[in-house]
Each structure stands twice: as structure tokens, then as C-alpha cells.
Amino acid sequence: xxxxxxxxxxVGGQGIILFTRALGEACLRENIPIILSEVxxxxxxxxxxxxxxxxxxxxxxTSEGEADFLIAFEPVEALRAIRRVKRDGTLxxxxxxxxxxxxxxxxxxxxxxxxxxxxxxGYFSKIFLVPGEKLAKEAGSSKTLNIVLLxxxxxxxxxxxxxxxxxxxxxxxxxxxxxxxNLKAFDLGFNYIRNLG
Amino acid sequence: xxxxLEGNNTKKFLLGNEAIVRGALESGVKVGSAYPGTPSSEIGxxxxxxxxxxxxxxxxxxxxxxxxxxxxxxxxxxxxxxLTCMKHVGLNVASDALMTLAYVGVxxxxxxxxxxxxxxxxxxxxxxxxxxxxxxxxxxxxxxSPQSAYxxxxxxxxxxxxxxxxVILRTTTRVSHARGIVEVGEIPQEIYLKFxxxxxxxxxxxxxxxxxxxxxxxxxxxxxxxxxxxxxxxxKQNQMVIxxxxxxxxxxxxxxxxxxxxxxxxxxxxxxxxxLTFTHPFPEKLIKEFLSQVESCLVVEELxxxxxxxxxxxxxxxGIKTKILGKRENYFPRxxxxxxxxxxxxxxxxxxxxxxLEIPPFDFSNKLPPRPPVLCPGCPHRETYKIIKxxxxxLKEEENTIxxxxxxxxxxxxxxxxxxxDYLLCMGSSVGTxxxxxxxxxxxxxxxxxxxxxxxxxxxxxxxxxxxxxHFILVVLDNDTTAMTGHQxxxxxxxxxxxxxxxxxxxxxxxxxxxxxxxxxxxxYKKEEAKNLIRPFLENKKLSVIIAKAPCILYKSKFK
Numbered sequence: 001x002x003x004x005x006x007x008x009x010x011v012g013g014q015g016i017i018l019f020t021r022a023l024g025e026a027c028l029r030e031n032i033p034i035i036l037s038e039v040x041x042x043x044x045x046x047x048x049x050x051x052x053x054x055x056x057x058x059x060x061x062t063s064e065g066e067a068d069f070l071i072a073f074e075p076v077e078a079l080r081a082i083r084r085v086k087r088d089g090t091l092x093x094x095x096x097x098x099x100x101x102x103x104x105x106x107x108x109x110x111x112x113x114x115x116x117x118x119x120x121x122g123y124f125s126k127i128f129l130v131p132g133e134k135l136a137k138e139a140g141s142s143k144t145l146n147i148v149l150l151x152x153x154x155x156x157x158x159x160x161x162x163x164x165x166x167x168x169x170x171x172x173x174x175x176x177x178x179x180x181x182n183l184k185a186f187d188l189g190f191n192y193i194r195n196l197g
Numbered sequence: 198x199x200x201x202l203e204g205n206n207t208k209k210f211l212l213g214n215e216a217i218v219r220g221a222l223e224s225g226v227k228v229g230s231a232y233p234g235t236p237s238s239e240i241g242x243x244x245x246x247x248x249x250x251x252x253x254x255x256x257x258x259x260x261x262x263x264x265x266x267x268x269x270x271x272x273x274x275x276x277x278x279x280l281t282c283m284k285h286v287g288l289n290v291a292s293d294a295l296m297t298l299a300y301v302g303v304x305x306x307x308x309x310x311x312x313x314x315x316x317x318x319x320x321x322x323x324x325x326x327x328x329x330x331x332x333x334x335x336x337x338x339x340x341x342s343p344q345s346a347y348x349x350x351x352x353x354x355x356x357x358x359x360x361x362x363x364v365i366l367r368t369t370t371r372v373s374h375a376r377g378i379v380e381v382g383e384i385p386q387e388i389y390l391k392f393x394x395x396x397x398x399x400x401x402x403x404x405x406x407x408x409x410x411x412x413x414x415x416x417x418x419x420x421x422x423x424x425x426x427x428x429x430x431x432x433k434q435n436q437m438v439i440x441x442x443x444x445x446x447x448x449x450x451x452x453x454x455x456x457x458x459x460x461x462x463x464x465x466x467x468x469x470x471x472x473l474t475f476t477h478p479f480p481e482k483l484i485k486e487f488l489s490q491v492e493s494c495l496v497v498e499e500l501x502x503x504x505x506x507x508x509x510x511x512x513x514x515x516g517i518k519t520k521i522l523g524k525r526e527n528y529f530p531r532x533x534x535x536x537x538x539x540x541x542x543x544x545x546x547x548x549x550x551x552x553x554l555e556i557p558p559f560d561f562s563n564k565l566p567p568r569p570p571v572l573c574p575g576c577p578h579r580e581t582y583k584i585i586k587x588x589x590x591x592l593k594e595e596e597n598t599i600x601x602x603x604x605x606x607x608x609x610x611x612x613x614x615x616x617x618x619d620y621l622l623c624m625g626s627s628v629g630t631x632x633x634x635x636x637x638x639x640x641x642x643x644x645x646x647x648x649x650x651x652x653x654x655x656x657x658x659x660x661x662x663x664x665x666x667x668h669f670i671l672v673v674l675d676n677d678t679t680a681m682t683g684h685q686x687x688x689x690x691x692x693x694x695x696x697x698x699x700x701x702x703x704x705x706x707x708x709x710x711x712x713x714x715x716x717x718x719x720x721x722y723k724k725e726e727a728k729n730l731i732r733p734f735l736e737n738k739k740l741s742v743i744i745a746k747a748p749c750i751l752y753k754s755k756f757k
Contacts, residue, residue: 003457011568021376024210028378035342035377035453038212039318039370047570057460058342058453060375063536065556076568079561087555100568107613108566116561123557 001032004160005062006053009081010073011098012046015146018173019071020051022150025169026161027055035060046101048077055160069158071149073132074098075113082120091124092153094132094145128156128193135188144185151189163190199247205383213372214239216343216379217282217310220350222247222254223381224306225388226280227395228272229256230265232653233682234284235319236373237312241282242683249696253389258685261624261653262291266309270294273303273363274404275395278354282310285326286623290654292329298363299333300414301404302421305395306354307363312373315499315534319370321604321623323532325500326367330477334418336364336425337477341452343377348434349474356428360421365477369499371450371534426478434474437487441467443548444491444519446484448473448504451497454540461541462550479507481514488512488519495547496523499535522547571609577747578607578674580721582615585643585672585743588728588735598641599634603627603655605647606681606749607674617645625654631669632662641738642669649679649687651705659742663712668738673705676749684752692748692756709742716742 010016020036027034037052037060052062067085072078072093085091095113103110121127130152136145150170154163167186171179201211201219211219217240221229231241244256259265262283269279283291288311295309311329314320330337338353340346346368353364402410429435445468447455452472459465471487471494473480488494488511496505505523512519524531528543538554545552572579589595602608602618603626611618620630627644634642646655651673659671677692679685686693688703709716717734719727727745734741 003460012570021210024376024378028208028210033378034210035375037371037375039374046568046573048568054457057457059457059537060342060371060377060450060453061535061537063538065554066537076565079559080565082559082561083557085557087557100566101571102569103566105614110566111564116564120557120559123559 001056003057004055004068005057005066006069006071006158007062007067007081007084008051008053008071008073009077010049011077012049014049014073014098015143016049016051016073019146019150020053021173022166022170023053023159023161025172026159026165029165029169030161032056032160037061048080050081069153071153071158073145073149076110079116085124087123088126089124090126090128090156090158092128092130092149092156092158094149095129096131096133128152128196130189130192135192136185139185139188140181144182147182147185148189151186152193155190155193199243199250201243201247202250202384204381206381208378208380210376211343211347211379212239212374212376213340213343213346213368214374215243216347217350217366217368218243218247219379219381220347221280221308221354222384224351224354225278225385226354227254227277227305227392228269228279229254229281230259230268231282232259232262232265232287233679233685234287234312235682236314236368236370237282237284237287237310238682239373240310241685245685251389252391253393255392260688262287263294266291266294266298269307270298270303272395273305273307274301275304275397277305277395278307278358279305280308280310282312284320285311285313285324286320286322288326288329290624295329295333295363297406299335299418300406300411302361302414302418303357303363304361306358308350308353308357308366309363310366310368313367313369313500315369321621323500325503327476327503328501330365334422335362335477336360336429336475338364338366339448339474339476340366340368340372341449341474342372343375343379345434345474346372347379347381356425360425362418362421369450369534422478426480429475429478429480430482432475432480435480435483436470436472437483438470439490440469442469442492443467444469444471444487444494445497445544446471446473446487446494446504446508447497448476449499451499451535451540454535454537455497455544457537458541458544462545462548462552464548464550468548473504476504479511481511484508484511485515485517488517489515491519493520493522493547495528495544496521497529497540497543501531569612571612572606573750575750576606577676577721577745577750578610579615580724581672581674581745582610582617584719584721584724584727585731585735586615586617588732592735594641594735598643599638601627601630601634601642601644603644603646603650605650605674607645607647610645624650625658628655628658628662628671631671632658632665632667635667635669643672643735644669645672645674648673648675648677648689648705649685652688656708659714660712662740663714668740670734671742673742673744675705675744675746676752678749678752680749680752684749684755692753705742705744714740714742716744718744718746721745721747
């Protein structure tokens, strides 16, 4: 099978680990080889979190020009990782900024993202921006942003696993009382992409 | 049930560190001890938790890696299988015990996991601990994936028990924190039903290395190392695949990068491979066989040229003319972790192939706001730093003060606007270096150390400071937990998990009082009160201890 490489990026506390674990467990259920690596040293304290994904391969690392897909939980983090995406790769980006502390303290500013997005649109043809926070809140909690993006990624067929298996694996990882809200978040993300036409 | 105990003879999706825990449990590990440190921490965390479900397992978080090493050394001398794990720099702390533990040896299998951190993702250096195996003259296994970490853990216990010496299992961040599919076996339930004690058979002429004993034990260790080498020569997970005249030798996580790169370059059918996991003692005959069948060999390994040097020595010893290429020829650097692209590029150059890789022509890195790790909102450390800063500003001494710091979340005090971290070497160094600064300068010295770090290696330098009449102010940031590595227990904690309710609380204040060092405890959230309490301490340079006591806010939230 053809190797598939990806990258999931965001900020500590956004739930990237649950996102990639759900994908990994789904691959396990479908007997598809997958390896991830999570860099989360001091991430709990507001740093960058990234997870490399390799399906049908061995390397727990996705480097420059290699990612078939980039899933960014935060737009600046998408731009920071942009060199690691293939030209024909898919970019799935939650458009809501998470302000770094340095911005909150007025030491630096958060950039206007439009010029950057315009610049990359000339190079990549598959860019999908998702109102992640709005959808997560609609599902019932802004904490479900990760699951909104999981649903959106599934709608884009980024992974070689079925939507059903992905949902099943996700539910197996979370307490019963959170099933409903997470399923709702998943479907909102999924339908948002499907409704783009 | 703890997830790592679930399922026998099945496939699980595990972190490298979890695979090690599972492998240890299947091997019947009875005693574990560790001091936490990224990227090794999950191993201790899981064993700590799992012991609640398995009466036959004992695990403790020791105050430092040396104590942990001594605990498992003694347990294995009583015939029990034991494990300790630590980050790479933790082995520096434990190395004193390790070097002689190799001489006296073990009875029950003893596995020492060292998790190295190329690129310093969460460390102060990127030392290559494979050299510890050579220094201590012990067998070394290098894991390259969660599956191999699992298998090598099981093998390590067998090897250790067979040779009666400890075995070092080395991972790196990309192995410990990789998550992959692992085919697991069975956990022997019956041995975990209750804790069967071992028995220590006295043998002082083995276990007490007075010079006469040590001399003999060193010879025995070298003999065992020879036996280990014979095993390494035929070890199945040292894989040799002969295909063409161009060869690649790799170990650790680089094995994966090599396998993917040769497939991507379409050369998988023409390159010979030597992929090593048992790398000390060096499997010389295997290497000789490989080198004599290839014309050139590229060595792919992160950090130091450990294999590369071994290959060159072997080639020299056997008069083999094969070209050996690696760090010496600048194919790879001796620093940082590798990327898949870097390995692919080096292999393409080695094989004189073209690679076509299109990298997006954007570099936004200078235009994006950085996102360094920061102290959490509401963190008590920030309050303590601010209080001390403000008092020093009042005293006009902020600029004239040196701030030795230590290892923990509070090292982030280095960042603006606090900028209160000036010198750091290792765990506990804030206290020892303060003694030196006080001798060497007339600047004021205010050192910062966390509670867990204080117990780790801060206590004995404080005794030194008192005895040798050094004068500085030590601020102990006591947040009730070992916060940075995921909230492991600490002897001074008041807020504690129900399973720890019977543990005593060891007061840092009482320790300072016993040393007759002036001491004050403050609540960093009560700013004005705290300022008034510490002002007399900060006004002079006399040795004193300020304890800022308030639980880590993330830790505290677990109890709501």
C-alpha cells in the first residue's frame, strides 16, 4: 500500500493526543500499520504540540515536503508547519487563533492571516478552513474542537479508515457521559466539509 | 482495569514507554523504582498506578535516580526481577551506583531503561548514553519502535538473569513517545496475586567490593561481557540482509528512516542492511561478515558516532578495506535528532541518486509570533517571582542579584518579564552553585529550587552551605508535587492522592530549622503579607530559606 504521511499541529491543551489516538485505534481495528510520534515535552505550559503520523511505513516523523495532510488546530501553527506539506497535500485548518502569551502581554502582535493564506493558496490547491470553535461550541463545548476536526478529516477521506470505525474507536477512548457531545462534534465537522460541495 | 493489563496475545496501540511496561509485566517484574524525567516518565507513572491492581508488584518513586538504582539493585540481589527507568541525565546521577552494580552483579533480572533526548526536547543536554554501557561494561539494547521496545524489554530480563549483570535498554524521545501497534503476549497472573518476597543470600566476597573483591569482580564482569558478545553475534534482532555492494548500518530510530528512505528511493532491492539493536558488547563477527560483503557502508545513527567508531575498529582489526562513511565525512551531524528528509538525502548522496523533493517555497518563521512554553495562568511560581522581584526593586538590588535556578517548571522564570534565571547546570545545582557564586563575587545571590528537586539533590548542598558558612537566599518553590513531569508525589506534599494518605509529610521548613538556617514560609497568593515576611531576609545576604508553599494549580484541579 502507498505510504501516507501526516502532521497534526496545535497548542498544548487542544486535545491532539486524543485525536491521533482515535485514528491509531481505528487503524489497529482495520489492521492497517500506523506509527505516530507525539512531541509534548513542556507543551502543557502553552507550547506547540505536534504529532507526526505515518501509515504504511516505519518512520515516526514527518519532515519537509512529506505530509500528505496537515491538520492544524490553530492557523499560525499551520503556517509554521507549512514547509512540511506536499504540494498536492491537503490542509485542514481551524481558523480560530489561540493567542500566545507574548501577544496577550503586548510583547508582540498576532499577524493578520489573510496575506499568508493568499500566498499559500497559489501553491496548494486543497486548503480547507473550518470555523472550528463555532462548531465545537455548537456541539456543546469548545473542548470538542479536536473531534470537530476529526469529523472534518474523515469527510475529506484523509485516512484509510471508514468513518464508522473512526467513530467507534473514538467512543472506546472516552467516558460514556461524553459520547453524545463528541458524536455531535464529529458530525458537525463532517457535515461542514460535505456541505462545502 | 488498567489499560496495559488488558488483553493477552493480541495487538495493542501503545506508546514506546507503555510497551516497555507491558514487556516488563509479561517478564514478571516484581520491583520497580524511578525518579521521573521526560521522556521516560510514563514508565514510572504506569507502574505506580498498576501496583494498585497487582499485589505482586511493588513500585516507588524514589527521591532521585541513584536511590532508585540502589533499590532495584538490592531487590534483584534478593532474586526479584526489577526495573528502573530514567531520562539520560538521570543516569549521570545514578552512575555511581551503576558502575559498581555491574561488578557485584544481580540475581533477578535487572533492566535499566535510559531514555535519551536528541534535540533536547525537554532536557538541558543531548548526551548519548550508549557510552554508559561501554563505561560500565554492561550489555546495551537499543529500541527503535514500540514493538522493538516491548521485545527488547523481555529479552533484557532474560539476558540479565542469565549473565547475572544489569542490562541497559536505551530509547530516545522518538521511541519512548512514538505510538504504534504492538503484538503483546501474556501477563503471568499467578505471580502477581501476592508479593512473594525474595531472599538475600549473603556473599560479602561478591557483594562488598573492597579492593580485593572488586579486582576479582572486574575480571568476572569482563568474562560475562564475553558471553554477552557471543549472544549479540547471533541475536535475531541484529538483522543482516545482504543484497548489493552498497551497505547501510543503523540503530535506534534511524532504522525506520533508513527503511522508508530506501523504499522511497527505489533501492530496497539493491542495498545491503545491517540493523542493530544489541550494540554493546559490539557484535564484531557479525560486523566483520557484513563489512566483508560490501564495498561501502554508510552508518546512520543519531548523536555520537558510536556504531561508526565500532565499525572502523572492526574493519581495522580484520584488515577489511570497506569504505566506512558517516559523521566523520559529514553525512550526518553529531547533534539533534534526524529528520526523514535528512536521512533520505544522505542515502541518495551515498548511492549517487537524484532525489526529487519539492519543499513549499515559504518561510514564515520570522513573521509568526513564537509560542514558548510558559508558566500556566494562575501558577504560584509566577506570584513568588513577582513578590521577590518587587521587594528587590524597592531595595534597588534587582540588577545586582544573581539568580541560580534549577530544573522544573520554574526554570521558565528565565523569560521576560520575570528574567530571574541566570545559571543552571543540573538537578540541585542552584544550591551548590550559590555556594560558589558567594565565594567568587560580592553580588547578592538568590537561588530558586522546586520541592522535588530540593529532595532530589538540593538537600546535601544546603548542608554544605551551612557547614562552610556560605551566604545566599534559597527560595524553595513548594507546589506539593513534581509538576513538570506529570504530578508525581513528593515527600513534602500535603495535598495527596488517597492511595498516598498514609505517607508522612516531610517538612522542608523543619529541615531548615534542624540546620539552624533562618526560614520563613509564605503563601505566594498573599502578596503584601509575603512581602513583609521576606523583606528582612532579602535586606541582607545571610544564609536563609524562603519556602513559597502553594499547590500547582493543575495538580490542585485534579482534587476538585
